[in-house]
Amino acid sequence: MKQKHAAAAIDLGATKTTVLVGSSDTEGQTNVEGFGMVESTGFQNGGIGDIQKVRAGIQEATRLAEESSGTRILSAIVGIAGEHLRSQNERGIITIADRNYPITEEDRERVLEMAGQINISTSQQIIHMLPRKFWIEGTEHVADPVGMYGTRLDAETHIIVGAASSIENLRLCVEGAGVKVDGFLPESVAAAKSALTDEERMQGVALIDIGASTSSICIYEEGAVSHSASLALAGEHLTRDLTQVLRCPWESAEQLKKTYGVAVSSMTPLEETVEIQAFGNPPEKTIQTRHVAEILQARCEEILQEIEVELRRTKTLERIAAGLVLTGGTSSLEGLCQLASQKLRLPARIGYPTRFENIPEQFGSPPFATSIGLLEYALHESNLSIQNTTKQHSSNIAWGGVGRRLRDFGKGFLPQ
Ligand SMILES: Nc1ncnc2c1ncn2[C@@H]1O[C@H](COP(=O)(O)OP(=O)(O)OP(=O)(O)O)[C@@H](O)[C@H]1O
Ligand SMILES: [Mg+2]
Numbered sequence: 212m213k214q215k216h217a218a219a220a221i222d223l224g225a226t227k228t229t230v231l232v233g234s235s236d237t238e239g240q241t242n243v244e245g246f247g248m249v250e251s252t253g254f255q256n257g258g259i260g261d262i263q264k265v266r267a268g269i270q271e272a273t274r275l276a277e278e279s280s281g282t283r284i285l286s287a288i289v290g291i292a293g294e295h296l297r298s299q300n301e302r303g304i305i306t307i308a309d310r311n312y313p314i315t316e317e318d319r320e321r322v323l324e325m326a327g328q329i330n331i332s333t334s335q336q337i338i339h340m341l342p343r344k345f346w347i348e349g350t351e352h353v354a355d356p357v358g359m360y361g362t363r364l365d366a367e368t369h370i371i372v373g374a375a376s377s378i379e380n381l382r383l384c385v386e387g388a389g390v391k392v393d394g395f396l397p398e399s400v401a402a403a404k405s406a407l408t409d410e411e412r413m414q415g416v417a418l419i420d421i422g423a424s425t426s427s428i429c430i431y432e433e434g435a436v437s438h439s440a441s442l443a444l445a446g447e448h449l450t451r452d453l454t455q456v457l458r459c460p461w462e463s464a465e466q467l468k469k470t471y472g473v474a475v476s477s478m479t480p481l482e483e484t485v486e487i488q489a490f491g492n493p494p495e496k497t498i499q500t501r502h503v504a505e506i507l508q509a510r511c512e513e514i515l516q517e518i519e520v521e522l523r524r525t526k527t528l529e530r531i532a533a534g535l536v537l538t539g540g541t542s543s544l545e546g547l548c549q550l551a552s553q554k555l556r557l558p559a560r561i562g563y564p565t566r567f568e569n570i571p572e573q574f575g576s577p578p579f580a581t582s583i584g585l586l587e588y589a590l591h592e593s594n595l596s597i598q599n600t601t602k603q604h605s606s607n608i609a610w611g612g613v614g615r616r617l618r619d620f621g622k623g624f625l626p627q
Contacts, residue, residue: 217244219276219287220585221269221385222398225254225424225447226540228268229582230276232284233567235590243567243586245280246574247272257293257424257443259380262387269388286391288589290581291338291381292398292425295374298439300343301326302367314356314364319345322366329370336375338395343367343435369436371397393589397439399427401584402538406562406577407431416533418562419518419551420581421541423447426514430527438525442517446541449510456506457498463488467503474511474546476504511547515554522555534558538580 215234222229229248235241249272253264273284303326307318327340345353347361356364373395382392403418412431420427423446430438449472453464467487473479479500489496522528534557537548542561552559564583566575574583 216590217282218586218589219282219284219390220290220582220589221272221287221390222290222401222582222585223254223265223269223381223384224251224422224578224581225257226251226422227578228265228272229579230269230272230284230287231570231582231586232276232280232282233586233590241567241587241590243570243574244282245276245278246570247275247277247279249275254424258377259384262380262384265384266387269385269390273388273390284390286393287385288394288396288585289381289385289392290398290401290585291373291378291395292422292427292441293373293377294425294441294443295377296338296371296397296439296441297335297373298369298371299329300367300369300437301329302365303328304349304363304365307362307364310360310362313358313360314347316357318364319355319357319366322364323368326366326368327370329372331372334375335372336378337370338373338378339371339397339400341369341371341400341436343369343437344433369439371400371439396585396588397427397429397441398422398425398581398585399429399439399441400436401582401588402427402562402564402580403429403431403436403536403584404587405564405584406536406538406580409434411533411536414533415527415531416536417518417522417527417531417557418536418538419542420539421445421514421537421547422539422578422581423541426518426539426541428518428521430522430525430531432527432530438527440521442514442521444514444517445539446544448514449507449541449544452506452510453503457487457489457496457503458491459487459489459496468507468544471500471503472507472544473500473504474508474544474550476501476508478546479504507544508550511544511550512554515551518551519555528555528557531557534560536560536562538562538564538577540578542577 215236217234219232228251231246232244249268253261303322305322344367345356346365385392402420413434415432418429426442426445428440450464483500484497486497548559564580
């Protein structure tokens with residue numbers, strides 16, 4: 212009989228809070244069983260500004276996800292981002308006690324533990340550790356050493372560290388909403404999980420998730436994560452520039468950016484104009500879309516330049532043959548992908564997350580790469596607790612009416 216394993220993931224974005232519940236069975240079939248999503252409030256400058264509001268948002272999104280999936284979410288994997296994140300690669304070495312026996316899973320655990328022993332200050336915490344490479348006898352590079360013979364085993368891990376205060380505040384919000392944190396996963400690593408191909412990971416690629424408050428970077432080389440980082444510069448900064456230069460309210464600027472915004476000013480017709488809501492009297496004004504594009508292009512170039520600096524600093528720019536894969540809501544800005552390719556002289560494409568049945572089509576779009584990647588990680592790489600609250604066993608969840616109703620409901624507030 213097929214056995215199901217269920218898990219939940221929470222993506223706390225600056226604009227949307229998403230909770231996903233999924234399941235996978237022993238035959239490898241993965242399903243999204245339900246979701247909850249609310250507009251985020253309480254975030255400020257890329258961090259938590261109001262704990263009560265953030266907690267209330269998580270509570271509501273969790274309630275919706277529980278209702279739609281017929282489960283009770285006890286714990287979840289939570290995405291994390293922010294400029295406080297740092298990453299480094301570390302190596303550990305162990306000797307194998309008896310060379311007559313093959314390397315065991317315990318040996319692999321032991322060497323990874325060794326590679327994870329780093330000195331950090333008390334104001335920092337390790338968020339996540341990813342195995343990168345193994346070597347037997349220090350020279351023979353292997354994907355997985357378990358079952359092979361050797362006397363010395365080396366491992367390299369990618370370790371992500373963050374500010375203890377930011378991590379604990381995030382935990383406080385989630386656990387205050389009644390969900391235990393099973394682990395944190397950097398948002399860029401999650402997005403890379405759902406939007407990259409194996410070939411891109413092998414040949415070297417940079418996943419850039421450009422959301423509202425942060426641009427998160429995850430670089431893969433030779434099939435493993437080699438660098439991850441977060442920049443506090445993203446879509447909100449584009450909108451803020453429009454409010455400042457055009458002297459208009461936030462909503463007006465946001466609408467203008469999404470509807471007429473272009474990242475390459477030469478792509479807009481010279482004479483095209485648009486009427487927007489503005490401050491002062493009269494409350495409308497007419498502006499040239501070319502002018503809007505010029506404002507957006509300047510900020511996009513700054514974001515891309517910061518990304519380039521990060522890639523040069525880590526000496527990865529020349530090593531990512533597959534170039535850039537852009538996810539996050541801001542990647543939908545017309546012309547941004549072309550501009551990125553041109554400025555960094557790399558191939559570039561927009562990344563779409565793995566498509567699941569039974570959830571709104573928008574979940575297959577770039578703003579949801581992080582949420583979907585978090586769920587994939589929760590389902591396949593971690594153990595979580597979910598209680599089934601429906602009468603059916605979780606392997607027999609009925610998707611009829613509830614699923615459809617939620618699909619329609621989701622359309623009301625999904626980012627365009
Ligand atoms: N068509 C579009 N053109 C330009 N920008 C867009 C478009 N659609 C959405 N955006 C922008 O994408 C951003 C939201 O993206 P996303 O949903 O990935 O962010 P988030 O996950 O909530 O935030 P973060 O990951 O930064 O915490 C907003 O700044 C929004 O204005
Ligand atoms: Mg996001």
